[in-house]
Amino acid sequence: MKNEDVKVCVLRIEGTSCEDDMYQAFKMVGASPEKVHLKQLIGQTSSSLKRNIEDYDILAFPGGFSAGDYVRGGAIFAARIKSTIGPQIKKFVESEKPVIGVCNGFQTLVELSLLPALNETMSSKSTAVLYRNDSSRFECRPTFLRNDNRGKCIFTSDIPKKKILMIPSAHAEGKLLSMDPKFVDKLVENDQIVFRYVGENGENAKYPWNPNGSLSDIAGICNSIGNVLGMMPHPERVLTRFTHPDWTRGYNSEEGDGLCVFRSVMKKFL
Amino acid sequence: MVTVEIRIELKKGIVDPEGKNVMKTLKLLGFSGVRSVKSIKVFDVELDASPEEAIKSGEEMCTKLLANSVIQDFKVTVR
Numbered sequence: 200m201k202n203e204d205v206k207v208c209v210l211r212i213e214g215t216s217c218e219d220d221m222y223q224a225f226k227m228v229g230a231s232p233e234k235v236h237l238k239q240l241i242g243q244t245s246s247s248l249k250r251n252i253e254d255y256d257i258l259a260f261p262g263g264f265s266a267g268d269y270v271r272g273g274a275i276f277a278a279r280i281k282s283t284i285g286p287q288i289k290k291f292v293e294s295e296k297p298v299i300g301v302c303n304g305f306q307t308l309v310e311l312s313l314l315p316a317l318n319e320t321m322s323s324k325s326t327a328v329l330y331r332n333d334s335s336r337f338e339c340r341p342t343f344l345r346n347d348n349r350g351k352c353i354f355t356s357d358i359p360k361k362k363i364l365m366i367p368s369a370h371a372e373g374k375l376l377s378m379d380p381k382f383v384d385k386l387v388e389n390d391q392i393v394f395r396y397v398g399e400n401g402e403n404a405k406y407p408w409n410p411n412g413s414l415s416d417i418a419g420i421c422n423s424i425g426n427v428l429g430m431m432p433h434p435e436r437v438l439t440r441f442t443h444p445d446w447t448r449g450y451n452s453e454e455g456d457g458l459c460v461f462r463s464v465m466k467k468f469l
Numbered sequence: 470m471v472t473v474e475i476r477i478e479l480k481k482g483i484v485d486p487e488g489k490n491v492m493k494t495l496k497l498l499g500f501s502g503v504r505s506v507k508s509i510k511v512f513d514v515e516l517d518a519s520p521e522e523a524i525k526s527g528e529e530m531c532t533k534l535l536a537n538s539v540i541q542d543f544k545v546t547v548r
Contacts, residue, residue, distance in 0.1 A: 270534060274537075324538060328537050333484070333486060377539060378480075
């Protein structure tokens with residue numbers, strides 16, 4: 200399959216705000232992205248604008264403040280999906296097509312129960328939550344992420360293991376939490392931890408390097424088969440060197456640290 | 470028409486950053502006797518239904534959208 204034949208659905212509703220960056224990310228790795236409003240998938244639009252989720256190869260949930268972030272981040276977006284195209288989304292994931300959710304998109308995936316999905320594709324009840332940051336504030340700064348995945352996640356297949364990337368975070372509700380005391384152990388055992396926050400020298404992250412107080416410094420997780428990735432930091436904001444905070448102070452790569460996430464998933468279609 | 474009050478609060482043991490921050494600020498404002506602050510969310514929903522049906526609907530609203538069972542408990546009462 201040629202890269203340009205890979206169709207990406209960047210799903211938006213009112214309040215999502217990072218769809219342009221997400222679109223650009225997939226464009227830069229050669230895919231054919233399209234910004235699609237949820238109404239286009241559920242048929243609440245004119246026939247020329249209607250789209251079918253089955254026609255896409257990748258589904259991307261961008262960041263932002265979907266539906267004003269009322270109730271909880273991503274809760275309304277997820278409830279609208281569940282009550283309309285929930286079964287199609289489940290089928291999409293079960294057919295092992297890639298799904299990525301960044302920031303508010305990650306919150307939506309957790310609310311949809313597509314993550315952490317320890318034992319099933321999409322459980323009827325949430326098993327984890329992205330809760331308010333410990334600081335109770337919106338935290339916005341560059342963060343260091345270490346690729347801790349052992350090979351399951353298809354979004355890190357092109358990233359060397361333990362490599363540290365600088366990717367910006369910007370959120371108020373990013374603390375991954377579960378009431379299951381063995382939650383982290385299960386994630387580790389299933390190889391579902393993808394990115395962890397680390398300090399500037401690669402040491403265990405403390406605030407502010409872990410911006411939210413997330414369990415075990417977790418910044419991103421995948422589902423049990425590795426095709427759904429959710430992460431709080433924004434890889435689509437660092438596609439070129441020019442949006443790195445230190446691009447004039449020794450950052451030498453032409454490429455931004457975030458691009459490798461999108462390049463990795465394209466390898467699936469080679 | 471009945472009005473149901475849906476009260477959503479954090480489960481025991483879940484840290485409440487909003488409550489903690491409010492407490493800190495109240496102390497800064499001179500309210501030295503403040504022992505604890507807990508943040509709670511309340512929705513008033515008006516609906517055409519009998520009181521029994523309204524409570525049932527309210528509980529369903531919580532499980533489907535308003536409360537996250539991982540961290541929150543809810544209570545639905547008819548006003």
